[in-house]
Amino acid sequence: MGSQQWYACEEHVDILIDEVVDREELAPSLYPYEKSDTARDRCNWCGKRPAYVLRVETESES
Incomplete structure (x- = not known):
């Protein structure tokens, strides 16, 4: 399982x-x-400093 x-x-x-x-x-x-997250991380929409992380767990295919 990945994310x-x-x-x-x-x-x-x-x-x-x-x-x-x-x-x-x-x-x-x-x-x-x-x-503590990487300082390079930016909002995926506008590039500003993020306030949230959105995660989706995915099943990896074998």
């Missing part, structure tokens, strides 16, 4: 949730972005 993740700022979290649901057909889990 995919996206980053979202406060402004675009709703847009990214909708985009992930449309794309993956699953609702992502939402976690606060922690400063």
